[in-house]
Amino acid sequence: MIKVGIPRALLYYQYYPMWKTFFETLGAEVEVSAPTNKTALNVGVSRAVADTCLPVKVLLGHAISLLDKCDCLFIPAVTSLGGKTYNCSKVIGLPNITRALIPECPLILSPEINVEKGRYHLYRNIYKLGCHFTSNPFKLKRAVEEAWESNLVYRNKMSDEGIMPDQAVEEICQQNYEPEPSLNSSPFRIAVIGHPYVLYDEYINHRLISWLQSREIKIFTPEMVSQEALNAAAKRLVGDPHWSFEADIIGAGEYYLETGIDGVINVSVFGCGPDSMMVGFVQHRAKELEIPFLPLTLDEHSSEGGLLTRLEAFVDMIKRRGRICV
């Protein structure tokens, strides 16, 4: 049985259930790297040039941790999912970056996903990927259909039930999983926006979301809103999008600001070109609506102490404002 390694980084947080279903339906075994830790990060940092963004360094560390555990790695080049929006060049070039910086890598399965090039191009690339596992086109068709269904279940679960990716993945992938009831009924609501691979990687963000929840703050993230609502909100604020992640940052920011949320925290990473342009729109809008906004920028040197001090001050300010308004 072919073992496919999937690095727990970057697009993993958006598509893992879909990828897992696809490969398993084709008879492969899926091996996911462990959650980010100090070793994975340091190894990734040691391979990349300094100004590479943190999530790419993290991906390199995860890829290296999988080298002796799988027959091939799955790192797709997701260029565009349509709507004339494109991913950033680092996401598009990820398979090539990985090959260049980790020459000892096994085969990298790296289909180009570019909906802008039309259906034929997309189907042909998925077919070529599937041919590594089967020559039966019906089996491949079933794998694609089941994978897509799994993706819809994952997305809907997060937006309908207001849960985060890790919980959704556990509920979908572990049949006997019983979710813990949410006891957080705090009157204070903060939206935490940013790329999913930054928001949900607890090692690089120093458990930011868990920390806020422990301060009795109810947290809202982009994944808790349907894609349609995010796209519509982004369009209301800036018109037609150019970047694939505009919905997650501009769309989520605008959506939550319109609901009159108590505060917005944007978590971005040092060296991210798209973020540096997108965050300004949300920050400006928050100022217009007089809603507190905290921009946080992380890199591999960010200290937990410095981050928590800023969060502490932000939460205190929100709670004080709330009491004054009551």
Ligand code: SF4
């Ligand atoms: S969007 Fe930003 S954080 Fe994400 S891969 Fe590109 S440069 Fe890095």
